[in-house]
Amino acid sequence: MAETSLDGGDRAPVVMGGEPGSYARSVLTERHPALISRVRDAHPYTPAQRGRLDLLLEEITSGKVQPLRPEAHDRAVWESWGMDERTGVPWTALPFLWAESYFYRRLLGAVGYFAPGPWQGVDPFEPSKTSELRSSDADEEMQALDTVALLPSEERDRALLLSALWGNRADLGFALSERGGAPESAHGAPGQRGAPGGAGEGLVADESGRLWELLGDAERVCFVADNAARELLPDLALIDLLLTSRRVGSVVLHVKPHPYFVSDATMADVLAALRRLREAGGEAAACGGRLREAMRDGSLAVRAHPFSCAPLPYSAMPEDLEADFAASSLTVLKGDLNYRRLVGDRWWDPATPFAEAVGGFPSPVAALRTVKSDTVTGLDPVVAAELEAGGIGWRTSGRCAVVQVAG
Numbered sequence: 001m002a003e004t005s006l007d008g009g010d011r012a013p014v015v016m017g018g019e020p021g022s023y024a025r026s027v028l029t030e031r032h033p034a035l036i037s038r039v040r041d042a043h044p045y046t047p048a049q050r051g052r053l054d055l056l057l058e059e060i061t062s063g064k065v066q067p068l069r070p071e072a073h074d075r076a077v078w079e080s081w082g083m084d085e086r087t088g089v090p091w092t093a094l095p096f097l098w099a100e101s102y103f104y105r106r107l108l109g110a111v112g113y114f115a116p117g118p119w120q121g122v123d124p125f126e127p128s129k130t131s132e133l134r135s136s137d138a139d140e141e142m143q144a145l146d147t148v149a150l151l152p153s154e155e156r157d158r159a160l161l162l163s164a165l166w167g168n169r170a171d172l173g174f175a176l177s178e179r180g181g182a183p184e185s186a187h188g189a190p191g192q193r194g195a196p197g198g199a200g201e202g203l204v205a206d207e208s209g210r211l212w213e214l215l216g217d218a219e220r221v222c223f224v225a226d227n228a229a230r231e232l233l234p235d236l237a238l239i240d241l242l243l244t245s246r247r248v249g250s251v252v253l254h255v256k257p258h259p260y261f262v263s264d265a266t267m268a269d270v271l272a273a274l275r276r277l278r279e280a281g282g283e284a285a286a287c288g289g290r291l292r293e294a295m296r297d298g299s300l301a302v303r304a305h306p307f308s309c310a311p312l313p314y315s316a317m318p319e320d321l322e323a324d325f326a327a328s329s330l331t332v333l334k335g336d337l338n339y340r341r342l343v344g345d346r347w348w349d350p351a352t353p354f355a356e357a358v359g360g361f362p363s364p365v366a367a368l369r370t371v372k373s374d375t376v377t378g379l380d381p382v383v384a385a386e387l388e389a390g391g392i393g394w395r396t397s398g399r400c401a402v403v404q405v406a407g
């Protein structure tokens with residue numbers, strides 16, 4: 001099957017993996033091989049596991065896409081997500097989103113994540129997630145919650161929102177790319193992160209006023225998480241704010257059913273983050289304790305839907321997931337990948353209105369995202385022109401962020 005960037009009718013062209021010199025191509029041809037080397041060293045994998053990682057490396061660098069094994073538990077699902085049509089195609093001839101997503105599925109297969117046996121369920125990215133969770137930066141951020149708790153409510157709320165927003169720069173996959181930004185510089189004190197400063201940096205679209213309005217009336221909120229550790233900690237603090245001070249009745253936290261895109265949060269990561277909060281003392285511990293109670297009484301539920309790891313846009317979501325979002329007053333989507341799936345991973349003109357690009361979602365939806373890939377919408381035309389005048393590097397530096405709302 002030969003796919004082209006124009007598949008999908010009159011919408012903007014799909015971001016393909018192979019465009020020479022593109023960011024997408026660098027992810028597929030540089031970052032993914034680097035990631036395989038890193039995973040090789042993450043755990044004392046057996047010769048068989050290392051052999052499968054080597055084969056995967058060969059396949060993604062010089063081979064063609066291979067299908068999942070016939071006995072794979074999710075083979076039928078991947079067939080329905082387009083695996084058969086793409087089998088035998090060079091990796092760089094695929095849509096970027098599909099290629100990335102399938103790569104992570106194959107990586108887990110190579111280390112035996114799904115197969116019965118001692119390695120089943122062992123997260124290849126756990127060592128890096130854990131070291132980030134235990135870092136002194138994470139300590140400082142949790143201590144900062146003591147100060148934030150003393151702020152007047154409006155300032156406190158904005159500080160927690162911005163903290164969750166810029167927490168999205170703490171993305172371990174992103175850190176592997178030389179062309180990506182430097183996550184370690186992403187974290188100032190909460191409340192001071194609205195504008196890192198300088199050209200091509202900071203909050204380039206801010207519809208947080210509308211977001212707070214929607215939250216004011218919200219009974220139930222779906223919060224679709226992105227990364228674990230240093231992103232999940234401030235996300236949990238924001239969820240705690242919604243459940244306590246903002247009086248949202250219930251929050252459904254969506255996480256990934258298995259490790260994905262290096263640092264994406266799973267249920268195990270939620271539990272690790274809750275433990276870390278509770279061990280931190282002060283306001284962080286109080287927050288962790290409240291969230292633990294909220295999970296126990298059901299006001300905070302966690303879901304891990306298979307479609308959360310699908311290589312497809314949200315417009316293709318199954319009915320049960322759609323019903324979950326539709327039952328919410330608001331869905332908050334964190335991060336770059338969720339953004340790409342929300343508007344479609346396309347070369348939008350960045351001044352295309354966000355709601356037009358979303359095109360329809362079962363509930364009002366808000367995106368909290370630092371910009372780490374080429375898909376951007378909803379910018380003021382003047383801001384977009386200024387950013388584009390400096391080249392397209394701003395789209396992948398992680399130094400710009402957006403808070404955008406549709407519905």
Ligand SMILES: O=P(O)(O)OC[C@H]1O[C@](O)(CO)[C@@H](O)[C@@H]1O
Nearest residue numbers: 171173226335336337338372373
């Ligand atoms: O963790 P986030 O914000 O979803 O970012 C992940 C992003 O990293 C990349 O893998 C590379 O930028 C993108 O493909 C993806 O959108």
